[in-house]
């Protein structure tokens with residue numbers, strides 16, 4: 001009986017929603033956060049929608065007779081690999097369809113070289129929380145987790161390691177804690193310690209470009225501290241997908257063999273490469289602007305009671321916004337705010353505790369388009385809504 005009532009109720013709701021959609025009648029919003037976000041006129045984060053237009057823009061500007069790559073050979077892939085190897089100051093580079101594949105392979109090669117099947121990285125590194133245990137299951141490598149979850153790895157953490165490891169992986173910036181970074185001196189010290197102790201140092205530089213303005217260093221200067229480096233082309237750069245793994249010649253030759261073993265040697269990767277190359281040239285020089293914009297926006301957020309950013313002052317184009325409300329309470333409040341103000345703050349919330357949640361902010365081309373007075377109004381309104389919900 002209960003089940004039958006549930007179905008009747010659900011069908012009734014769908015029927016009402018259908019009428020609302022068909023007739024364009026304004027009704028109580030049933031939108032999810034992501035739907036409400038997509039419907040806003042201005043969005044604070046990102047570069048815009050990931051749609052076919054993003055591809056069209058790239059291909060419109062390219063000669064239609066440019067030949068595709070074939071199984072890792074051909075001008076289109078070789079020229080791009082050489083260009084990025086030079087940008088990173090590494091001997092050679094290879095294009096991979098994903099960073100997940102590239103990094104597991106990098107760690108496998110370093111482990112095989114030393115015949116030590118263990119690596120170390122941060123407890124919230126991409127490999128640990130987003131790759132379904134690939135390193136263990138596919139390669140039999142044991143990861144050792146360094147440092148507490150809410151801070152970056154320091155030299156002392158590496159020195160305290162009791163187990164032998166073949167490689168240490170550093171993720172810069174450390175995404176899951178708001179893009180925090182160690183000081184450049186710490187990086188130099190860790191690099192020296194690893195060299196002295198026969199440990200390879202690998203950089204998860206998915207967002208490497210985004211930290212250059214903070215360190216005031218070139219990509220080459222940062223990468224010189226690492227034996228191997230991975231960078232992504234779809235995050236801050238805004239391409240469709242794809243990654244580069246760079247390092248010494250022998251290491252890269254070996255990684256190409258593993259790429260084939262993993263089925264990553266697609267007959268042609270040129271749609272990804274052309275998009276990566278186009279967007280790399282389009283956005284690399286904008287990283288300083290994104291960084292300055294992130295600091296400005298974080299300051300605006302921090303001026304609102306009950307909202308804090310992590311870090312307080314961003315060190316890249318990203319940070320987290322922490323709000324003293326549970327996700328289930330903040331979500332409908334944001335949907336309402338987006339619909340009223342036309343300003344989209346985020347499309348995704350994550351719980352911290354039963355009392356608080358956060359969202360990630362990653363600044364791109366969208367931010368400068370947002371009228372500042374409307375943004376300020378939206379933040380004021382957000383403050384009022386939080387206050388009302390908390391009954392303060």
Ligand SMILES: Cc1ncc(COP(=O)(O)O)c(C=O)c1O
Nearest residue numbers: 098099100101126171175204206
């Ligand atoms: C820090 C970091 N490393 C690695 C990856 C993996 O990249 P891909 O999605 O290309 O496999 C990601 C993807 O989000 C990431 O954020």
